[in-house]
Amino acid sequence: MSINRYYQEMAHRYIPAGAHTYSRADDGYPVNAPPVLERGKGAYIWDLEGNRYLDYGMALRAVTVGYDYxxxxxxxxxxxxxxxxxxxxxxxxxxxxxxxxxxxxxxxxxxxxxxxxxxxxxxxxxxxxxxxxxxxxxxxxxxxxxxxxxxxxxxxxxxxxxxxxxxxxxxxxxxxxxxxxxxxxxxxxxxxxxxxxxxxxxxxxxxxxxxxxxxxxxxxxxxxxxxxxxxxxxxxxxxxxxxxxxxxxxxxxxxxxxxxxxxxxxxxxxxxxxxxxxxxxxxxxxxxxxxxxxxxxxxxxxxxxxxxxxLDVISRIWQSGRMLVDGANAIAKDMGIGEYFEFIGVPCSPNFITKDKTGEASLEFRTLFVQEMIKQGVLMPWVAISYSHGDEEINITLEAIKHSLLVYRKALDDGVGKYLEGRPIKPVFRKWN
CATH class of the missing domain: 3.40.640.10 (Type I PLP-dependent aspartate aminotransferase-like (Major domain))
Structure with a gap:
């Protein structure tokens, strides 16, 4: 058993839901998400096996300058x-x-x-x-x-x-x-x-x-x-x-x-x-x-x-947000799937919406997108931009989005089940597990 999975099992043995915030629990992430993290620096986080991810969770939006500034x-x-x-x-x-x-x-x-x-x-x-x-x-x-x-x-x-x-x-x-x-x-x-x-x-x-x-x-x-x-x-x-x-x-x-x-x-x-x-x-x-x-x-x-x-942190957050939103939407539009995937909202705190072939909001497609971003080394359960998300990080993210939306486009044609690995993410507020 890997050290990541060992700690994940231990978390559920000793902590209800395996974390002290429901937004950190397993059911809000694809099955390939890093289950336990060890440290963060700037806009990056590392799991227990040394795998590095560019992070957009940023401690549930609490880190706005950067980890360990x-x-x-x-x-x-x-x-x-x-x-x-x-x-x-x-x-x-x-x-x-x-x-x-x-x-x-x-x-x-x-x-x-x-x-x-x-x-x-x-x-x-x-x-x-x-x-x-x-x-x-x-x-x-x-x-x-x-x-x-x-x-x-x-x-x-x-x-x-x-x-x-x-x-x-x-x-x-x-x-x-x-x-x-x-x-x-x-x-x-x-x-x-x-x-x-x-x-x-x-x-x-x-x-x-x-x-x-x-x-x-x-x-x-x-x-x-x-x-x-x-x-x-x-x-x-x-x-x-x-x-x-x-x-x-x-x-x-x-x-x-x-x-x-x-x-x-x-x-x-x-x-x-x-x-x-x-x-x-x-x-x-x-x-x-x-x-x-x-x-x-x-x-x-x-x-x-x-x-x-x-450092005028607010301006950097807005600037990076605009660069991310404009770049991601351009990619989706160029692929012909702009009506199914889109970044929306205020540039300093945007959100991405995922829709299925019928145009309905879909947690399965959201899970697929996050899953594919993780494969590219980017953890994006939501979009919390910090001062540490500079031009280099945004460019890395846009490249990951390009790869992920290629799979998304295939899933629109072939069905999301063919590409989704494991169960979809679930909302926190639900009556039953």
């Missing part, structure tokens, strides 16, 4: 040597809070945590305390907000969540203001907050975000933007700045510390202070975690912010 790693190590986790607030904790508040004009105060789920849930708790209302509305098209009951109970994978919790989360549709208006009409004076991402593959249209914010304020609800993915990718101040909207509260994570575990809830002082010591209102137990302000991660964040500014 020396300045950032050293900044984290420096804070480890300072003790890493002290008895009272640390110097770096306060500096990190100041830096993000000074960076983003609509953020007056922040609370740090280790994961995005913690801060999105905290935002809703705070909104409920601030407004005195119980319902929350989330955008139905946006795939993930939290592992907590308020969100998971509103998905098909809701085992273990009491029915009482499920009824408190309402749905509206992105770019459809009428669907949100209908919720406020159906639950007048009862909705505490609206939460959504500012954009995914679909961008807001017709000043949608500001119109939705105005609707919230007219109805006494808090307007929350989840910038886990868009933050530190669309714009240094987030997609909020890119689309010209100022949320009441905003959440960040993933790329803010180049892969180190840092997430934050930020917002207006009048709301955030409800979790502090100076409010004359009833106290809110906001976020209180032993490791939430761990110094190594916050040291990494402070240095990452400097790197972003000095």
């Amino acid at each position: 020396e300045r950032i790693s050293n900044a984290a190590i420096e804070q480890i040597h300072n003790g890493n986790n002290l008895t009272r607030a640390s110097k770096i904790e306060i500096e990190a809070a100041r830096d993000i508040c000074e960076l983003i004009p609509w953020v007056d105060m922040v609370k740090f945590a280790k994961n995005g789920s913690t801060v999105t849930s905290a935002a809703l708790k705070l909104a409920r305390a601030y407004t005195g209302k119980k319902y929350v509305a989330r955008c139905f098209q946006h795939p993930f907000f939290s592992y907590d009951d308020w969100f998971i109970g509103d998905t098909v994978m809701n085992a273990g969540i009491p029915e009482e919790y499920k009824s408190l989360t309402l749905n509206f549709n992105f770019n459809d203001l009428a669907s949100a208006e209908q919720l406020f009409q159906k639950y007048p004076g009862q909705i505490a907050a609206v939460i959504l991402e500012p954009a995914t593959t679909e961008e807001p249209k017709d000043n949608y975000l500001n119109r939705l914010k105005d609707l919230c304020h007219r109805n006494g609800a808090v307007f929350i933007l989840d910038e886990m993915i868009t933050g530190f990718r669309w714009h240094l101040q987030g997609a909020s700045a890119y689309y010209g909207v100022q949320p009441d509260m905003v959440t960040f994570g993933k790329g803010m510390a180049n892969g180190f575990s840092v997430a934050t809830l930020g917002g207006k002082r009048e709301i955030m202070e409800r979790g502090g010591l100076f409010s004359d209102k009833e106290r809110v137990f906001l976020i209180s975690t032993t490791h939430g302000a761990e110094m190594c991660g916050l040291g990494a964040f402070v240095e990452t912010l400097k790197v972003y500014k000095e």
